[in-house]
Amino acid sequence: MKNVNLFKTQQRKNLNTFLILGAFFFLLGILDFSLNNFHGKNITSFLPGFISFFTPLIFSMIGLYLVRIEFSGIKQLDNLNKNINTSNFNAALSISIILLILFTIVPLLNWFILDATFVGDSKEACTGGGACWVYIKTWFNRFMYGMYPNAEQWRVNATFIIVLGLMGAGYFFPLRYKKHLTFYYVIILPIISFLLIYYLISGGEFGLEWVETGAWGGLSLTFIVSFFSLIFCFPIGMMLALGRRSDLAVIKYSSLSFIEFWRGVPLITVLFMSAVMFPMFLPDGTYVDKLIRVIVAITLFEAAYTAEVIRGGLQALPRGQYDAAKSLGMGYWRLHLLVILPQALKLVIPGIANTFLALVKDTPLIFVVGLLELVGMLNLAKTNPKWLGFSMEGYVFAGIIFWIICYSMSKYSQSLELKYKTDR
Amino acid sequence: MSDSIIEIQNVNKWFGDFQVLKEINLEVKAKEKIVVCGPSGSGKSTLIRCINRLEEHQKGSIVVDGTKISEDTKNIEQVRAEVGMVFQQFNLFPHLSILDNCSLAPIWVKKMPKKEAEKLALAQLEQVQIVDQAHKFPGQLSGGQQQRAAIARALCMQPKIMLFDEPTSALDPEMIKEVLDVMVNLAKQGMTMIVVTHEMGFAKEVADQMIFMDEGMIVEKAGTKDFFANPKSDRTKLFLSQIL
Numbered sequence: 055m056k057n058v059n060l061f062k063t064q065q066r067k068n069l070n071t072f073l074i075l076g077a078f079f080f081l082l083g084i085l086d087f088s089l090n091n092f093h094g095k096n097i098t099s100f101l102p103g104f105i106s107f108f109t110p111l112i113f114s115m116i117g118l119y120l121v122r123i124e125f126s127g128i129k130q131l132d133n134l135n136k137n138i139n140t141s142n143f144n145a146a147l148s149i150s151i152i153l154l155i156l157f158t159i160v161p162l163l164n165w166f167i168l169d170a171t172f173v174g175d176s177k178e179a180c181t182g183g184g185a186c187w188v189y190i191k192t193w194f195n196r197f198m199y200g201m202y203p204n205a206e207q208w209r210v211n212a213t214f215i216i217v218l219g220l221m222g223a224g225y226f227f228p229l230r231y232k233k234h235l236t237f238y239y240v241i242i243l244p245i246i247s248f249l250l251i252y253y254l255i256s257g258g259e260f261g262l263e264w265v266e267t268g269a270w271g272g273l274s275l276t277f278i279v280s281f282f283s284l285i286f287c288f289p290i291g292m293m294l295a296l297g298r299r300s301d302l303a304v305i306k307y308s309s310l311s312f313i314e315f316w317r318g319v320p321l322i323t324v325l326f327m328s329a330v331m332f333p334m335f336l337p338d339g340t341y342v343d344k345l346i347r348v349i350v351a352i353t354l355f356e357a358a359y360t361a362e363v364i365r366g367g368l369q370a371l372p373r374g375q376y377d378a379a380k381s382l383g384m385g386y387w388r389l390h391l392l393v394i395l396p397q398a399l400k401l402v403i404p405g406i407a408n409t410f411l412a413l414v415k416d417t418p419l420i421f422v423v424g425l426l427e428l429v430g431m432l433n434l435a436k437t438n439p440k441w442l443g444f445s446m447e448g449y450v451f452a453g454i455i456f457w458i459i460c461y462s463m464s465k466y467s468q469s470l471e472l473k474y475k476t477d478r
Numbered sequence: 479m480s481d482s483i484i485e486i487q488n489v490n491k492w493f494g495d496f497q498v499l500k501e502i503n504l505e506v507k508a509k510e511k512i513v514v515c516g517p518s519g520s521g522k523s524t525l526i527r528c529i530n531r532l533e534e535h536q537k538g539s540i541v542v543d544g545t546k547i548s549e550d551t552k553n554i555e556q557v558r559a560e561v562g563m564v565f566q567q568f569n570l571f572p573h574l575s576i577l578d579n580c581s582l583a584p585i586w587v588k589k590m591p592k593k594e595a596e597k598l599a600l601a602q603l604e605q606v607q608i609v610d611q612a613h614k615f616p617g618q619l620s621g622g623q624q625q626r627a628a629i630a631r632a633l634c635m636q637p638k639i640m641l642f643d644e645p646t647s648a649l650d651p652e653m654i655k656e657v658l659d660v661m662v663n664l665a666k667q668g669m670t671m672i673v674v675t676h677e678m679g680f681a682k683e684v685a686d687q688m689i690f691m692d693e694g695m696i697v698e699k700a701g702t703k704d705f706f707a708n709p710k711s712d713r714t715k716l717f718l719s720q721i722l
Contacts, residue, residue, distance in 0.1 A: 377532050377569060378569035378570070379571075380530075380532060380558060381558055381632070382632070382635060383555050383587045384555075384586070385555055388586050392582060392586060393582075397573050474573070
């Protein structure tokens with residue numbers, strides 16, 4: 055015990071010496087690790103193999119041990135000691151994680167950027183060992199718009215810009231119209247968007263060339279499918295959740311069986327049925343576009359999940375809230391719209407975000423009916439004889455795009471949670 | 479008979495096989511203050527929850543201000559708008575500010591213009607002395623303040639009758655008085671009140687009639703002085719000796 059104390063006082067006295075020694079050992083560990091893994095040189099090969107394998111860890115731990123000085127007076131060092139260097143065990147964990155990150159990030163960086171090819175316009179340009187981003191560049195247009203004719207793509211862009219603008223417009227509503235916001239988002243916006251898509255993207259009128267939905271595709275199709283499914287599955291899910299808790303047996307059991315049916319079948323089956331079975335039930339001569347059928351199928355499917363999430367929120371509310379609202383003379387609808395749903399929905403924001411993210415990531419499944427959104431286009435492009443062998447780049451690209459979409463949705467849901475947080 | 483605002487006749491209620499209310503008869507005249515006491519599980523809360531049909535009674539009749547309480551939803555909502563209720567757990571709406579808690583029902587149930595409803599709400603909050611908390615959320619208030627806000631919320635519907643279901647049981651001792659003061663004030667203004675409480679000091683000060691309930695029955699019903707001075711049944715005597 056006395057020894058340790060002596061060591062500690064020495065540490066504080068000769069702060070700089072210990073700092074330099076510590077940094078030296080720590081960097082030696084990192085260097086050893088890097089040389090070993092990225093250059094194939096083992097500078098500790100004179101030691102037995104087992105120990106040699108662990109030398110980076112041992113060196114770095116000695117380094118961290120030497121700089122573990124309490125109240126050194128240097129802010130950064132104190133922070134470091136408090137957060138990752140409180141004990142030998144903690145230090146070992148921290149170092150292992152740092153080394154693991156180093157181990158993965160360097161090859162990734164090489165593949166993504168350092169060895170990757172960015173310029174060129176054919177497969178032959180890609181000679182490096184890294185990613186061939188030329189492939190993405192060449193096919194970018196197709197990944198975004200599918201088979202939509204190049205000359206007409208401004209129509210897709212225009213539609214998206216207008217819809218985005220309209221979505222943002224809700225944010226700038228004057229205060230006295232704020233109460234109509236839900237109405238705007240649930241009724242008006244979908245109608246306007248539908249009309250825009252119908253007349254502008256689909257065309258066929260006002261001198262615009264008609265583009266059949268089979269030619270739509272790429273990321274823009276991902277957006278169209280997700281947008282409508284998200285907007286519609288929420289109110290339907292809400293109704294189903296209320297229906298499932300209703301006192302009226304007919305409503306209760308029809309909601310229940312609806313939910314259990316859609317939750318019980320795989321989405322891919324539903325999509326397949328919407329394409330193949332559904333037309334058989336229609337009278338001759340009527341035709342519903344397959345894109346609409348697909349959107350309806352996804353909407354109903356996700357509505358069942360949303361309903362169960364919202365029901366969870368409804369059940370979490372204490373009975374007293376119902377009692378209080380009833381005692382003030384509120385009937386069923388006022389009670390739910392003014393008191394119960396605002397609280398329940400606030401509780402289930404994380405759950406709803408979860409469902410919505412799943413929905414966006416389920417859209418690639420529409421390939422079963424022949425609609426090719428982003429991932430579908432990738433699958434098409436990778437079979438092109440001129441561009442064989444670049445599926446990796448394609449999937450990584452799609453992964454990044456989906457990640458960006460989902461991460462921003464997740465961030466948005468977190469900001470909503472904060473915004474509606476009123477208690478505690 | 480005709481001057482009573484609440485008439486309860488032969489009311490029975492069961493939770494499954496368990497009978498919570500047995501042949502309850504009670505008349506409440508306008509402006510009368512009634513305090514209901516008794517051991518827990520004796521059916522006090524259930525009785526007053528039946529008056530605005532938060533609970534259904536299975537047998538007998540309850541008439542509130544000339545309206546018979548029955549299955550008909552229109553009737554029930556009409557009765558509820560006239561009968562204010564205050565709960566043990568306050569039950570304020572946590573997602574709304576205190577002001578919105580108070581003006582919500584007048585705006586949406588009574589169709590009062592928003593400005594007018596807020597004016598009314600502020601006036602009621604002034605009455606219970608928390609007008610300075612009007613823009614806070616329930617979670618930011620102390621228990622006593624929350625309960626006073628809940629009283630203000632009920633009063634905003636301008637009810638003819640107020641029901642109190644153990645309004646001070648969930649409060650810290652030092653907050654009980656501020657709530658009781660508000661209730662005493664309300665009583666002095668001539669409100670018809672039915673109060674379930676164990677606060678015998680309050681009962682002695684305010685009540686016109688005392689009711690003692692046990693095992694779903696009204697065991698003793700008497701004027702306040704009589705009730706405390708010479709209770710008739712042994713069960714009441716025992717209860718009073720334990721509580722006083």
